[in-house]
Amino acid sequence: MRKVRPVTAGDWLARRRVAVPRGIASSTAIMAERARNAEIWDTEGRRYIDFASGIGVLAIGHCHPAVTGAVTEQLRAFTHTAFQVMGYADYIRLAEVLNERAPFEEAAQTLLMSTGAEAVENAVKIARMVTGRSGVIAFTGAFHGRTLLTMGLTGKVAPNKKGYGAITVDVHRCLFPVPHQGVSVEDALNALDTLFYSDADPEGIAAILIEPVQGEGGFNVAPAEFLARLRELCDAHGILLIVDEIQSGGGRTGRFFAVEHAGVEPDLVTMAKALGGGLPISAVIGRARIMDQIEPGGFGSTYGGSPVACAAALAVLEVVAKENLIARAIALGARMRERFDAWASSGSVRNVRGLGAMLGFDLAGGGAARRVVARALGKGLLALTCGRNSETIRMLVPLTIEEAVLDEGLHILEQSLREESRA
Numbered sequence: 001m002r003k004v005r006p007v008t009a010g011d012w013l014a015r016r017r018v019a020v021p022r023g024i025a026s027s028t029a030i031m032a033e034r035a036r037n038a039e040i041w042d043t044e045g046r047r048y049i050d051f052a053s054g055i056g057v058l059a060i061g062h063c064h065p066a067v068t069g070a071v072t073e074q075l076r077a078f079t080h081t082a083f084q085v086m087g088y089a090d091y092i093r094l095a096e097v098l099n100e101r102a103p104f105e106e107a108a109q110t111l112l113m114s115t116g117a118e119a120v121e122n123a124v125k126i127a128r129m130v131t132g133r134s135g136v137i138a139f140t141g142a143f144h145g146r147t148l149l150t151m152g153l154t155g156k157v158a159p160n161k162k163g164y165g166a167i168t169v170d171v172h173r174c175l176f177p178v179p180h181q182g183v184s185v186e187d188a189l190n191a192l193d194t195l196f197y198s199d200a201d202p203e204g205i206a207a208i209l210i211e212p213v214q215g216e217g218g219f220n221v222a223p224a225e226f227l228a229r230l231r232e233l234c235d236a237h238g239i240l241l242i243v244d245e246i247q248s249g250g251g252r253t254g255r256f257f258a259v260e261h262a263g264v265e266p267d268l269v270t271m272a273k274a275l276g277g278g279l280p281i282s283a284v285i286g287r288a289r290i291m292d293q294i295e296p297g298g299f300g301s302t303y304g305g306s307p308v309a310c311a312a313a314l315a316v317l318e319v320v321a322k323e324n325l326i327a328r329a330i331a332l333g334a335r336m337r338e339r340f341d342a343w344a345s346s347g348s349v350r351n352v353r354g355l356g357a358m359l360g361f362d363l364a365g366g367g368a369a370r371r372v373v374a375r376a377l378g379k380g381l382l383a384l385t386c387g388r389n390s391e392t393i394r395m396l397v398p399l400t401i402e403e404a405v406l407d408e409g410l411h412i413l414e415q416s417l418r419e420e421s422r423a
Contacts, residue, residue, distance in 0.1 A: 007043075008043070008044070009029070009030060009031045009042065009043050009044055012031050012043070013029060013031075025159075027373075027384065028377060028382070030042040030043075030044075030046075030048070030377075031043040033045075035050070035062035035063060036061075036062055036063055037061035037062055037063075037064075037398060037400055037401065037402070037405075038050050038051075038061055038062070038397060038398045038400070038401035038402065038405050038406075038409075039062075039405065040062060040382065046380070047380060048377075048380050048381065048382045049380060049381050049382065049405055049408060049409040049412070050062070050382050050397075050398065051381060051382060051383040051384075051395060051396060051397050051409055051413075052382045052383060052384045052396055053396045053397065053398050054278065055247070055273065055384065055396065056215070056247045056252065056273045056274060056396045057273045057274060057276070057277075057278055058274075058277065058278060058398050059250050059251065059252055059273075059274035059277075059316070059320070059325070059398060059399050059400075060274075060277055060316055060319045060320065060323075060325065060398065060399065060400050061398035061399075061400040061401070062278070062398075064277060064315075064316075064319060064400070066315040066316075066318060066319050067277040067278070067279075067312050067315045067316060067319075069315070070311040070312055070314065070315035071279070071308055071311055071312050071315075073311070074090070074307055074308050074310075074311035075308060077307075078307060079306075079307065079308060080303075080306060080307065080308075081307065082302050082303075083112075083304065083305055084300050088307050088310075090307060090310035090311055090314060091112060091305045091307070091310050093310075093314060094110070094112065094305070094310045094313050094314055094317075095109070095110035095112065097314065097317050098110045098271070098283055098285050099285065101256050101257070101285075102269070102285050103243075103256075103257045103259050103260050103265060103266060103269060104265035104266065104267075104287060105265065106287045106288065106289070107287070107288040107289075108285055108286065108287060108288055108291075109285075109286060109287075109288045109291040109292060110283050110284065110285045110286075110291075111283065111284045111286075111291065111299055111304075112281060112282070112283055112304050112305025112310070113281075113282045113283070113284070113301050113304040113305065114280045114281060114282060114301060114303050114304055114305075114306070114309070115145075115272060115280060115282055116144075116145055116244075116246035116270065116272035116273065116282050117144070117145025117146060117147045117150045118147075118282055118301065118304070119246065119270035119271065119272055119282035119283060119284050120144045120145055120149075120150050120153065120209070120242075120244060120246075120270050121145075121147060121149050121150060122284050122299065123207070123209075123242045123268045123270050123284045123286075124136055124149065124153075124206070124207060124209070124242070126240075126268060126284065126286065126290065126291065126294060127206040127207035127240040127242065127267075127268065128206045128207075129293065129294060129298070130206075130240065130290055130293050130294075131206040131207075131238060131239070131240065133203075133204050133205060133206040134169075134170045134204070134206060135170045135171075135172060135200055135204045135205040135206055136153065136170065136171050136172070136205070136206060136207050136208075136209055137171075137172045137173075137174055137192075137195070137200070137205060137207070137208045137209065138153045138154075138155060138171060138172070138173060138174075138209050138210075139155055139173065139174055139175065139176035139209075139210055139211075140155045140173060140174070140175055140176050140217075141155050141176050141178070141214050141216075141217030141218060141220065141388065142154055142155040142176070142209075142210070142211060142214065142217060142244075143155070143211075143214070143215055143216035143217060144209065144211075144244055144246075152171045153171060153209060155173060155176075155217065170204075172195055172199065172200050172205075174188065174191045174192050174195055175187055175188040175191040176188060176210075176214065176217070176220065176222070177222070177223055177226050178218070178220045180350075180351045180353075180362075181388075185223050185225055185226045185229075188226060189226070189229055192233065202233070202236075202237040202239065203237060203238070205237065205239050206239065206240065207239060207240045207241070207242050207268075208230055208233070208234060208239055208240075208241055208242065209242045209244060210222060210227070210230065210241075210242070210243060210244065211243070211244045211245075211247070211248065212227065212243055212245065212248055212253075212257070212258035212259040212261070212262065213247070213248040213253060213258045213354065213355055213358055215246070215247035215248070215386065216386050217386065217387065217388070218360065218386055218387035218388060218391075218392045219353060219354050219358065219359065219360030219386060219387075219392060219394050220353065221258075221353060221354065221355055222262070223262075224261070224262035224263065224264070227259065227262040227264040228262065228263075228264055230264075231264050231265070231266075234267070240267040240268060240290070241264075241266045241267050241268075242266060242267065242268045242269070242270070243257070243258075243259045243266040243268075243269050243270070244269075244270050245257050245258060245259065245269050245270060245271050246270055246271060246272040246273055246282070247273055247358075248355075248358055249269070249271040249272075249273075249274065249275070250271065250273070250274030250275060250316075250320065251274070251320050251325050251326040251329055251356075251399065252274065252329055252356060252357055252358045252396075252399065253329065253354075253355035253356040253357070253358045254326060254327075254329045254330040254333060254355060254356030254357070255326065255355075255356070256320075256326060257269060257271075258355055258358070261355055267286060267287055267290060268284060268285070268286040268287075268290065269284070269285045269286070270282065270283070270284055270285075271283045271285065274316070275313050275316060275317075276309050276312050276313050276316065277312045277313070277315065277316040278312070279306075279308060279309040279312040279313075280303075280306075280309060281305060281306070281309035281310065281312070281313050319400075320399075323400065325399040325400065328399050328400075329356040329357040329358075329399050330356050330357075332356075332357040332397065332399065332401070332406065333354070333355070333356040333357040333358075333359060335403075335406065336357065336359055336395055336397075336406075336410065337352060337354075337359060339410050339414070340352040340359065340361050343361070343414070343417065344361070348363075348417045348418075348421060349361040349362065349363060349393075349417070350362050350363075350364065354395070357395065357397060357399060358394075358395070358396070359394070359395045360386065360387075360392045360393060360394040360395065361392065361393060362387070362391050362392050362393075363391060363393065363417075363420070366389070367390075368391070368420055369385045369387075369390055369391050369392060369393050370385055370390055371420055371423075372393065372413070372416045372417055372420050373385055373393060373416075375415075375416035375419055375420065376412050376413055376416040379412045379415065379416065380412060381409050381412040381413060381416075383395075383413065384396065393413075397409070
């Protein structure tokens with residue numbers, strides 16, 4: 001009897017080239033087969049330490065038993081009704097928990113959707129409806145999604161917007177303050193003043209949209225004084241302040257929401273990624289007096305806040321609380337920053353930055369960060385770059401990562417940095 005050759009990763013990649021459009025890029029050529037917490041194994045049986053967490057999704061690691069248990073139980077009950085057809089308790093429970101976590105003192109209400117881009121689009125829609133205005137201010141280096149509206153809000157042309165032609169109207173771009181790139185808070189505020197003077201009447205602006213820590217843009221932290229000034233401008237002109245916490249929310253920065261570090265209260269906040277523990281769910285959390293102005297039918301999504309995803313999200317939030325993961329984010333961040341600062345003092349890296357366990361650092365020289373990440377992958381570490389020219393290596397480790405696994409991954413990264421410096 002002839003042996004059947006096992007399907008290899010190369011076979012899958014060949015099939016992918018035929019079946020999947022090349023526009024959906026992957027940063028690696030490996031194929032996942034199974035995973036546990038901060039470790040993942042490919043179809044060839046090779047183990048990787050995961051410092052990417054599915055781009056920040058797996059804050060409580062792969063296959064946390066609380067999530068798999070909650071999802072399994074919900075699957076046995078029912079998989080779908082569409083909340084606007086027949087409600088279910090977990091949607092309401094999840095909204096209540098998130099309302100308690102809202103980064104402002106007023107009563108809150110929560111809208112659940114499926115993706116981060118949907119959350120951003122709905123937040124902008126709310127701002128436009130409530131203010132009766134259409135203008136939105138976003139920032140250089142921003143990433144808010146890949147839908148038509150969110151492409152317009154995203155502050156990077158290639159590869160996100162290149163070739164799509166005119167995207168949106170009444171979106172204005174201002175400078176995000178990044179001191180190590182020569183953009184001070186004063187520069188950014190002057191850019192806003194210039195915008196209001198020359199191109200956009202502030203009375204026509206519905207919202208200012210900002211990431212408290214930029215994700216794809218390079219893990220740049222919005223200075224507290226800048227966020228405070230944005231709050232003042234919004235209050236002075238009747239503009240809503242929207243913070244995009246899709247990558248930073250859920251405890252990774254050492255606060256449930258990164259904006260809490262600045263002590264600034266937004267009007268609306270978007271959340272996704274870490275919320276679902278691997279299942280697609282997102283949220284817009286807003287001041288109740290704002291959210292409740294939308295008429296019935298003004299919101300809607302067939303899959304938004306699906307019962308299975310709500311069950312997963314409730315389990316995630318319970319794990320964050322029970323395992324004290326916000327405090328652990330601070331401890332993990334301190335452990336990583338100590339290593340990164342040592343590397344910086346030796347000249348290997350520069351511009352170490354971030355909040356809590358959401359940290360990044362830059363490498364000098366074109367393509368250096370990508371080469372280091374590729375070297376690390378070859379040694380069994382999965383990591384990601386970000387930034388204007390992919391010059392930043394970003395840390396998105398699961399907050400549940402075992403310390404021995406974290407140290408192993410950092411050792412691989414250090415080895416890869418040394419090899420790059422000798423190349």
